[in-house]
Amino acid sequence: MMRARVLGAGVAGLCVAAELVGQGCNVTVFDPVPRPGPHGCSWWAGGMLAPFCESETAEAPVVRQGQEAAGWWERQGVAVTRQGTLVLTLGRDRRELDRFGRRVAGHQTLDAEGLAALEPDLDGRFDRALHIPGEAHLDPRAALAHLRTRLESAGVAFVAEQGRPEGLTFDCRGLAARDRLPDLRGVKGEMAVLRSADIRLNRPVRLLHPRFPLYVVPRADGLFMLGATQIESDDRKRSVRSVLELLSAAYALHPVFGEAELVEIGADARPAFPDNLPRLSRQGDTIHVNGLFRHGFLLAPALARMAVEAACDRTRPEFWHDD
CATH class of the missing domain: 3.30.9.10 (D-Amino Acid Oxidase, subunit A, domain 2)
Structure with a gap:
């Protein structure tokens, strides 16, 4: 069984952990405060799964990849309201x-x-x-709590520490990752x-x-x-x-x-990042998942899927960035 570490227990980290569990991986999530709360920017999100509205200012990949978000959250058991x-x-x-x-x-x-x-x-x-x-919304705080509980039930370990790269690692620390991604x-x-x-x-x-x-x-x-x-x-x-x-x-x-x-x-x-688009990048055995800007709950499912595919299949998915 493949083992993986996830650094960060915000929306990006939890989505990556869920995708890894779906691939049968043994997963440990590291975060100094691993339970959802006001310390993380995911806590303050609006929870709008509105890819078409985002096309007013966002690039086409945001609109395209964001369209899978509502279905992904529903498959995780999160309550999603589809009223547009x-x-x-x-x-x-x-x-x-x-x-x-x-x-x-x-x-x-x-x-x-x-x-x-x-x-x-x-x-x-x-x-x-x-x-x-064709748009939807969810309650971000309820979604984070539900996903955290679901992952624990699936055997994911949550460790209240910063964590460090060791073997296959997914760095989802948001702004805390500026020690490795200085252009954030x-x-x-x-x-x-x-x-x-x-x-x-x-x-x-x-x-x-x-x-x-x-x-x-x-x-x-x-x-x-x-x-x-x-x-x-x-x-x-x-x-x-x-x-x-x-x-x-x-x-x-x-x-x-x-x-x-x-x-x-x-x-x-x-x-x-400077272009307001998310990025996936690799440094050694660490894959960085970052730059979600104001599209956290909209794009985290797609970014998580692509990050895990890149790790397992060595693909170069959309949003891939060579450091």
């Missing part, structure tokens, strides 16, 4: 919706009646929208979680805006995750400006959010 994505703009920003529609395939254009049929609680607030039905940079994302019993959304909603776009992702128990900030910084400070912009945009989506409970504010730095 709704895209809106305020009246003064109507051209943003037209621009988005020209860049994104697979969408349907809705009038006010069609929007109200999908999201009754937004009835009367917008007269146009785009619906991308941090891109800060900030988020807020609100709770309201006065509004229900069935799918993620993206509110386009020239200065501060917003996404709102519904979760269980009346919770809503707000996000969209993208700041060139690797600090984890929560800025007043970003929080104000998130909350103001949520209020513009629906005034009921003005009375919502502010449950949580968070920030973390996501690992990215």
Whole structure:
């Protein structure tokens, strides 16, 4: 039985471990804090499995490889909601919706009646929208906890140590891997979680805006995750400006959010390479899986599959990078 080490227990590391288990490998995962929690940037993710929306700014490989994410998470037993994505703009920003529609395939254009049929609680607030039905979302924290438990049940050992390369190793440490990947940079994302019993959304909603776009992702128990900030910084400070912009945009989506409970504010730095594309690379017996940028839950399944294929079959998959 092939043995493998995984360094890092975030979304990339857990996905790699799952792919290795699927190949019958004996797997040990090393992380100083190996249980999911606020120490890792995966904890602060939105959980949108929205490859077509990402085509607005992302390269074609992100869109193509991201389309396998929803099915992969479902096969792991994670609850995935397949209700698509709704895209809106305020009246003064109507051209943003037209621009988005020209860049994104697979969408349907809705009038006010069609929007109200999908999201009754937004009835009367917008007269146009785009619906991308082929997209999905999940709760990242629940997904991480479920996958960790599933891997333990499959015999994966989790060690609360940094770990080091020894034999076949998959380095999935995110920004901590800058000791081996010096061109990694941090891109800060900030988020807020609100709770309201006065509004229900069935799918993620993206509110386009020239200065501060917003996404709102519904979760269980009346919770809503707000996000969209993208700041060139690797600090984890929560800025007043970003929080104000998130909350103001949520209020513009629906005034009921003005009375919502502010449950949580968070920030973390996501690992990215200069081109914002993920990379697979090899240094000796170590394969690096990194640079997921803001596509962690969307691209980690495909990156994990390709990394394990590269190790087992010596292939050069998409996103391969020669150091």
